[in-house]
Amino acid sequence: LAKTTQPISMDSYEGQEVNITCSHNNIATNDYITWYQQFPSQGPRFIIQGYKTKVTNEVASLFIPADRKSSTLSLPRVSLSDTAVYYCLVGGRGVNTGFQKLVFGTGTRLLVSP
Amino acid sequence: EAGVTQFPSHSVIEKGQTVTLRCDPISGHDNLYWYRRVMGKEIKFLLHFVKESKQDESGMPNNRFLAERTGGTYSTLKVQPAELEDSGVYFCASSHPSVDTQYFGPGTRLTVL
Structure with missing residues (x-):
């Protein structure tokens, strides 16, 4: 699975x-990009997933350039409750077996202040 | 809909003892995964079940760890005998066979003294 680098x-x-x-220079053709959020003492929570261009949901937007070697998670108008660790993961979908094992990096610790 | 649940939330045992962690996935999720984070490290994959079958157990650290999913519903992860380096947080996740989003439980914090 491709390695990711994020602040x-x-x-x-x-x-x-x-x-x-998030940088993922070695992303494979069938890899998807997924972001998870984790609060202290909780398990990671799915935020958004995409393959190319732009994906938006009620929580965030995900921007993926044409070369797919990086991606940007955009959180609009953050609040104190958005303070968490955000993980960028890349991996392919397993046919008939669900998503393959997730490979977590160190994540980005976001601190939102008043 | 109930999420992934894990029991216990916290376990403190002495080195050499046995501990069994339990995970109840979301109903209908054939895929069940175990991960763990040991102190100061990243979250690491342990193994993946599809129903009752082990699809990928490449992340299991050694033979002191035994995972089971009899009947394809809940899963248990037994550590026997526990060592100090097994301390950490053990997460379980599940996903629907046709949707690749993994939903995580709150984790079990294991402390081995």
Whole structure:
């Protein structure tokens, strides 16, 4: 599975837009890009997934350039409750077996201040 | 709909003892995964069940760890005998066979003294 690189930490203030970029230079053709969020003492929580271009849901947007060697998670107007660790993962879908094992990196620790 | 549940939430045992962790996946999710994070390290994959069959157990650290999923419903992860380096948080996740999103439980924090 492709390795990812993302900033160790980021700081922001309430109401700002936060963009977290992830590098995955060795992404394979059938790999998808998935972001998870984790709060202390909880398991990771799925945020968004995409293959190319832009994906948006009620929580975030995911921007993927044409070469797919990087991706950017965009959180609009963050609040204090968005303080968490954000993981970028890449991997392929297993046919008839569900998603393959997730490979977690160190993640990005986002701190949102008042 | 109930999420993935894990029991116990926290377990403290002494080195050499046995501990069994339990995971109840979301109903209808054939795929069940075990992960763990040991102190200061990243979350690591342990194994993957499809129903009652082990699809991938490449992440199991050694033969002191035994995972089972009899009947294809809940799963147990037994550590016998436990060692100090087994301390960490053990996560379980499940996914529907046709949707690749994995849903994680809250984890079991294992402390081996």
